Amino acid sequence: MFLGELVVVLLLVGAAVTAMVLQARSSANAEARRVTSSVAESFARAPGLVEALESPDPSAVLQPQAEAVRQATGVDSVVVFSTSFVQLTSPYPDYIGRPYSPPANVATKVLPELRAGRSVTFDIDDRGYRSTATAVPVFGPDGKERGVVAVNITVGKVNSVVGAHLPVLIGGTAAAVTLAAVATAFTARRLLRQTRGLGPTELARMYDHHNAVLHAVREGVLIVSADGWLLLANDEARRLLDLPEDAEQRPVTELGLDPATTALLTGGTDLTEVTDVIHQAGDRLLAVNRRPTAPYGGLPGSVVTLRDSTELHELSNRVAAAGQRSRLMHEAGMRIGRTLDMTRTCEELAEVAVNGFADTVAVDLLEEVTQGEDPERAGRRLHRTAVRGAEPARLARVGTELTARDRTDQARALATGRAVSSEAGAVVLAPLVVRGLVLGLVEFRRSAPGPGFDPEDLVLAEELAARAAVSIDNARRFTREHGLAVALQHSLLPRTLPHRTGLDVAFRYLPAHAGVGGDWFDVIGLPGLRTALVVGDVVGHGINAAVAMGRLRTTIRNFSALDLPPEEVLGRLDELVAQLDEEGAGLEIAGSTCVYAVYDPVSGSCVLARAGHLRPALIEPDGTVGYPEVAVSPPLGVGGHPFETTELKLAPGSQLVLFTDGLVETRDSDIDVGLARLRRTLAEQAGRDPERICEAVTRAMLVGHPADDVALLVARTGLLAADRSAEWEVPMDPAAVAPVRAACARQVARWGLDGLGFATELILSELITNAIRYGAAPVRVRLLYDTSLVCEVSDGSSTAPHLRWAATTDEGGRGIFLVAQLAHRWGTRYTAEGKVIWCEQTPAEGGPSEGTADGIGGVAGVVGAP
16 A cells, blocks of 8 residues: 555656656746847847947957856857858857858748847757857947847756756655655655755755845845835845945835835835836936735735836937937928928928927018018018917017117027027027028027927027028029019000900909919900900910010011901911921920900901910800800911801890910819809809909909919900991992092081091092002992091902102102091001901090990909919
């Protein structure tokens, strides 16, 4: 029985021993991975490692440190590699400087992780060499890899940990066998419980080991009882907390510590665990961990570890500050200068700066800079342009004029071009400097009780102001060039339009916000009380487009003075544009568009021709709005295509609307959408006068600043009163001249133009006689009277008289000269049936205001500012 029990006991003890050995080996392997990882991570993040790697001789600096760490921690090796995996340290001096040749599993699994910036713990089994290792990459402040730290411990040393515990296991086995055999269980159990299976030698060795570790680690360790007594404190804890020599076995409250530290060590009423709490003790920042001891077999109380993280915290603060500055400059680069508007650029600068750098920011520009001019070297007059932040009420409001007085911080910053600290570091004044010119001043302000600006903040303020100054200078130069272009364009556009019979005209011109363009319009008086309405659009923006627009407008006026039909006017304009492009005049105007309409108030007809331009809109007297079909031809400069015309019969009270594409086309919507919206707007305004229609259309169609130029021309039509025109057909007989001349004289007298009667008879006598003598039937005479008296003689031939100086011996040749002297203007207009010789005479007192059937005749308009 005894032997059976003994066998059972032996089997149980053997199984237990085997399990404990396996468990010990597993725990030892895990401990080995933890130790190598801790040593590698600590060494890789040790202060001065990056500087040592960047030094001329890294091995001379790092080899002693690596050996000291290896001997202190018990690992087999601490090796530092360069980025090319050259060994900088090694427990074997001969290996220093050699390239490392990794085993296959290290090359395929470990090196890719290191290159990706991740730490790796791994096992090595290469030709009988078995070990556990951890490799940690080392990075510099710029985030670039500087090297690798690898810590290695062999499996033999790991197994030696298990072997160190085998005496315990064997002793336990012997004790159990002795207990079963000798039946001294009570004594043996008591002895084992008191000694934990260890003899005096093992106990002494364990005590010496624990004591050495406790006092050698660079981490403070304290054991505090449940009632607040300090039971144990190692040397590092005494140093970190400045504890007295007799601190152990005394209440923590009597050690002279500050109340916060005392509460943290004892736990107060809160006995929960504490993990990596940053606590300030004197001038040190400590990372504190607290764990209860009771769950691990000890007496009730807690163990507290302290780690000095002052340098690490300061380094972290510097890294965080550098990261914040980098983010601020990146945000400044992304947000400042997105527009070419100086005011908006200053606002963007203020908005970026109040986001983490200053509490309140004010931006002031020199007075001449706000006007787009170059700044003066000694400029002192400032204009408050933008204010942002928490306390804008403390600063002068936007729009305020300021002066930098002598011997002030503002004047010093403007004079030196460098940032100046003011008001005990609470304010930084940074000048806006670009190309050596000072554009203005930025005031960064921080409010109490926050920290003031340090020297590094002054450098950052200068960099921020310099980056913004470039954008502000670009906006300033754009403002100047834009103003010049706008002034040029306005000088090339009509300021006022002539009063025309049968038309009430209103117009609007709005230049693009980003830059002037080449849109233009014109109202040109033609013979026979007719009027030409022109709207065009030159390709491009800027001064070149404005110059091209001026040339096209002047050219079309010259062609109109020849009284050419609309299709021929556009045809000649097309040839001129093509010729200018071929000559390389520096004006890319091919592709420009134009619509040319001629309205006759006598017949109510409107003849239109367009070159690639949008169709005009027509408001009927009954309020119906449409886009009549008008023959379209290619844009100007394309060439090779004839221009066609379309004739519209306009009822009195109709309104013809000519416009450019900037009115109906935007980046966000298609042109068809804009045309539909314009149709609705015109329908709502039907019945109103052209001026109100222009106002309503620009308000409804243009939201904000237009991206393209807009030219709008609205003309309400009317007819010349029936009693203001008279017409006669003249037989091809010289004897018919006198009766027609007399009839015309009577008509002129009925209109109350007795002062023009004699001149009119002379003019008609000459023109009718020439038509009968040199022309072809039919011959007609027409008189029109509104603001001037128009005399027209038409015939079926295409030969035209020319003004010439007759010699004293010539019997003829003086008739046209006589006409030119008596008439205000005269000329020839060719028609499909022949020609018309016309002349105009101006009454001494001017024409009547009621010359049209419905009193129409006037002009109104606005040329908008950018």
